[in-house]
Amino acid sequence: MPELPEVETxxxxxxxxxxxxxxxxxxxxxxxxxxxIPSGFAQAxxxxxxLSFARRGKTILMRLEAGQTALxxxxxxxxxxxxxxGEAPPPARHExxxxxxxxxxxxxxxxxxRFGSLDLLxxxxxxxxxxxxxLGPEPxxxxxxxxxxxxxxxxxxxAIKAALMDQRVIAGLGNIxxxxxxxxxxxxxxxxxxxxxxxxxxxxxxxxxxxxxxxxAAGGSSLRDWRQTDGALGYxxxxxxxxxxxxxxxxxxxxxxxxxGIAAIVQHxxxxxxxxxxxx
DNA sequence: ACTGTTACCTGATTGC
DNA sequence: TGCAATCAGGTAACAG
Numbered sequence: 001m002p003e004l005p006e007v008e009t010x011x012x013x014x015x016x017x018x019x020x021x022x023x024x025x026x027x028x029x030x031x032x033x034x035x036x037i038p039s040g041f042a043q044a045x046x047x048x049x050x051l052s053f054a055r056r057g058k059t060i061l062m063r064l065e066a067g068q069t070a071l072x073x074x075x076x077x078x079x080x081x082x083x084x085x086g087e088a089p090p091p092a093r094h095e096x097x098x099x100x101x102x103x104x105x106x107x108x109x110x111x112x113x114r115f116g117s118l119d120l121l122x123x124x125x126x127x128x129x130x131x132x133x134x135l136g137p138e139p140x141x142x143x144x145x146x147x148x149x150x151x152x153x154x155x156x157x158x159a160i161k162a163a164l165m166d167q168r169v170i171a172g173l174g175n176i177x178x179x180x181x182x183x184x185x186x187x188x189x190x191x192x193x194x195x196x197x198x199x200x201x202x203x204x205x206x207x208x209x210x211x212x213x214x215x216x217a218a219g220g221s222s223l224r225d226w227r228q229t230d231g232a233l234g235y236x237x238x239x240x241x242x243x244x245x246x247x248x249x250x251x252x253x254x255x256x257x258x259x260x261g262i263a264a265i266v267q268h269x270x271x272x273x274x275x276x277x278x279x280x
Numbered sequence: 281a282c283t284g285t286t287a288c289c290t291g292a293t294t295g296c
Numbered sequence: 297t298g299c300a301a302t303c304a305g306g307t308a309a310c311a312g
């Protein structure tokens with residue numbers, strides 16, 4: 001499930017619980033997820049202290065001593081579950097990786113579909129990692145302005161919806177929040193990306209930011225100690241305004257009679273939800 | 281270079 | 297109830 005708000009919520013949970021801890025043990029139940037786990041992964045982590053957790057797009061960067069960074073990507077079905085010393089987490093299928101820290105905490109990476117990935121960055125620079133280096137601007141950074149969005153979209157002849165999901169254009173949006181941001185901005189997912197300029201780009205930039213911030217706030221406030229009862233970090237029921245609501249009236253139309261209902265169309269193999277009356 | 285399609289995996293849900 | 301078909305929030309390899 002995880003798009004930027006979920007990943008950011010997971011990051012905060014990890015940070016609150018694991019910053020400063022030393023990794024005592026790494027157990028790999030298999031050698032690959034989406035890609036092979038780097039051969040030196042367990043060795044690079046074992047015995048090292050965790051300095052901090054950062055995030056770039058949907059990737060969590062676990063900063064370690066000696067300039068090492070472990071990259072965690074949850075893919076589509078990945079989740080992390082954390083338990084404290086003495087807690088015995090219920091057995092979970094598809095738990096592929098387990099870390100144990102010096103204070104007895106246990107972090108398990110569960111990912112049924114295995115679209116997630118683990119990677120290792122041995123230098124301090126994200127520019128040295130091809131997938132991170134290719135990512136577009138970070139939408140919650142101060143530098144994410146309408147002008148930056150406009151430049152990112154310039155010359156893109158694809159639909160704005162597809163552009164927003166392209167991580168090279170902007171980092172962190174997936175299908176849900178691309179739909180929600182476009183609804184908020186009143187822009188049709190079918191409009192061409194390059195036609196989103198000027199006031200439209202300004203509306204979209206603001207809508208992206210507000211949508212993500214609201215979702216993060218909802219996730220943060222709904223999780224006590226950043227964990228659900230099963231120890232899973234960072235998942236929450238975000239209330240969507242258009243995603244998954246095909247046929248329902250949208251909240252911006254004056255009434256059910258005015259609204260033709262939220263439409264679902266397939267673009268680039270993904271379902272887009274939008275209100276054809278208020279999104280142009 | 282850009283754009284769209286397909287494949288990768290398992291599980292939940294829908295339809296017959 | 298059972299079983300098959302369909303769909304799922306991500307990404308990159310590939311074809312045109």
